[in-house]
Amino acid sequence: MKTEELIRALAADAAPVRARPVAPRLLAVAAVAAALWLALLALQFGPPAQSARLGWFWMKGGYCLLLALAGLMASTRLARPGGTIGLAAWLALAGLAWLTMMAGHETMNEAPGRMAELWLGVSWNVCPLIILILAAPIYAASLWVLRRAAPTRLALAGGAAGLFAGAVGAATYALYCQETAAAFVVAWYTLGIAVCAGLGALIGARLLRW
Numbered sequence: 001m002k003t004e005e006l007i008r009a010l011a012a013d014a015a016p017v018r019a020r021p022v023a024p025r026l027l028a029v030a031a032v033a034a035a036l037w038l039a040l041l042a043l044q045f046g047p048p049a050q051s052a053r054l055g056w057f058w059m060k061g062g063y064c065l066l067l068a069l070a071g072l073m074a075s076t077r078l079a080r081p082g083g084t085i086g087l088a089a090w091l092a093l094a095g096l097a098w099l100t101m102m103a104g105h106e107t108m109n110e111a112p113g114r115m116a117e118l119w120l121g122v123s124w125n126v127c128p129l130i131i132l133i134l135a136a137p138i139y140a141a142s143l144w145v146l147r148r149a150a151p152t153r154l155a156l157a158g159g160a161a162g163l164f165a166g167a168v169g170a171a172t173y174a175l176y177c178q179e180t181a182a183a184f185v186v187a188w189y190t191l192g193i194a195v196c197a198g199l200g201a202l203i204g205a206r207l208l209r210w
Contacts, residue, residue, distance in 0.1 A: 022079040022149050026072055026161075029141035030168045037134055037172050048175040056180040059102070063185060064171035066095035067193055071164025075142065078157040079149035085156065092163070096190065102182035121179040124188050131192030132199075134169030135162070139200055143207060151208055158204010159197045166196025 041048075074088035110118050121127075142161040151157035170189050179185065 022145060023072060023076045025145045026075060026142055026164065029145060030068075030138050030164070033138045033141060034168055034172045036137075037169075038175065041172075041176055045176060057174060059099075059182060060174040060177070060179075060185050060189065061171055063095055063099050064167050064174055064189065064193075066167075067092055068164055068167035068171060070095070071160050071162075071167055071197075074160035075146065075157065075164055078153055078160050079146055079151050081150050081152045083151065083153065083157075085160070088160070096186070099182055099186045099190075103186045106181055106183050118181050119183045119187055121181065121184040121188075123177065123179060124184070127173075127177070127179075127184075127188040128192035128195055130173055131166060131170045131189065132195055134172050135165040135192075135196045136169075138168050139165035139196065139203075143204065146204070146208060150210075154208040155201045155205040157208055159201030161204060162197040162200015163193065165200065166193035169196070 070088040070092035073091065074085045077083040077086050077088070106118060107115070139162055142165055143158070146157055146161055170193055174189075179188075
């Protein structure tokens with residue numbers, strides 16, 4: 001049998017492979033990890049009853065969840081061979097632009113002597129680190145999901161998973177963080193999420209290899 005005939009015979013017997021959807025599994029691992037973190041935080045600090053009822057919590061939570069949605073969309077698309085980021089990048093940029101405008105409005109209406117308090121709060125030096133810690137298990141689980149898909153743009157896929165994990169971690173942290181300024185959130189939450197995305201890209205480029 002010639003090589004061409006053998007290839008045709010093997011192809012004729014091949015059954016179509018049904019890819020398992022990535023988005024539901026990413027949402028599942030994020031929900032489980034966030035629930036576990038919240039349980040640990042509640043044991044340590046009690047329930048975040050007051051935070052969830054205040055308007056500034058929804059500013060922080062809305063920003064983080066918008067970035068998480070962008071990371072989820074990008075991870076789902078990049079899990080396929082030749083996948084692209086698509087509209088996810090524009091969604092993330094829209095969220096960043098929205099919060100930056102809020103921060104600019106705060107800055108223009110704040111007294112000059114309170115600029116440091118507005119932008120640094122009282123937890124600027126630990127906020128990005130806490131987000132990174134909360135995001136780590138979510139990223140590890142997301143990477144496990146992506147390894148069972150077929151990404152070909154490995155650094156981008158890892159970065160998208162890092163964005164998703166970082167944003168979910170930041171949304172979890174927002175329940176207990178007492179900072180109330182959009183300026184603080186756009187500076188330090190964004191830094192923490194960006195570090196997660198950057199490290200995710202570096203790690204994904206190595207660990208997502210087939």
